[in-house]
Amino acid sequence: MEIKNIIFDFGGVLMDWDPRYFFRDYFKDDERMEYFLQNIAQSEWNEEQDRGRSLAEGTEIQVKKFPEWEKELRAYYDNWTVMLKSDIPKNVEILRRLGNTDYQLFGLTNWSEETFPYALENYDFFQIFNGKIVVSGTEKMIKPDPKIWHVLLERYHLNAAESVFIDDNPKNIEMARSLGFTTIKINPDTDLEQELEGLGIQF
Structure with a gap:
């Protein structure tokens, strides 16, 4: 798909x-x-x-x-x-490039509702998501609870089979895969552009 x-x-x-x-x-x-x-x-x-x-x-x-x-x-x-030392420039650069494509971009994060606004205000790349971000602290549930993925899917009318999920936590990757998402597990040395291109994503 x-x-x-x-x-x-x-x-x-x-x-x-x-x-x-x-x-x-x-x-x-x-x-x-x-x-x-x-x-x-x-x-x-x-x-x-x-x-x-x-x-x-x-x-x-x-x-x-x-x-x-x-x-x-x-x-x-x-x-x-x-x-919160800084952004991760190589991956943020990929996000910025994806922002100029037709792909829909979303955030799904385990983050306190009280501290997330600081990141939102201080790092402009969050604007690329146009508010389409599901924050665990607001939803009162955290990954890898499958319910938080269902919040994302239902809120934005998404099909997991048409979606790539990117995370650095193996448990979250495992859960997303079981829910039908294509996944990319991030390590410090992951080439995100290469991984996405391998899935047929075009920049």
Whole structure:
């Protein structure tokens, strides 16, 4: 079936976000930093904010659990913008080129409703999507829950079989594939242009 829609995840695909960009300087001790990120402010905790829990509530829950890490936990969302280091230029360039084609472009992202507006305001390429972005924090569900793909499909009247889904997370890729999407798994060395051309996408 002909591809008509191209759906982008954001973190790791178009945006370079990593808490280490802040905490490396904060701790000046990689071992302590990794302990904190693996055991105290772990990704499962951050994902609950992506699922719609407020940053304030998420912080208080964790401070109550780990009072000895209160200062570091409060620093997490206070310095979130430092963690959003930059866009990923080579992939953003592909997005810009796709913006001049007839393909429909969409975003499907696990992102807190409170922090996403900062990215939206500070990186102009998000405008290419013309607001056709499904944000997990707004929907109160996160990938790989299949329901969030159904939100995208139903809201924009899409057919999964006519759509390419691009993400850096293997679980999300697996789920999208099971729902009928063609998928591209992004790694740091992925040549996105080559991958898309391999699927017959024409720039």
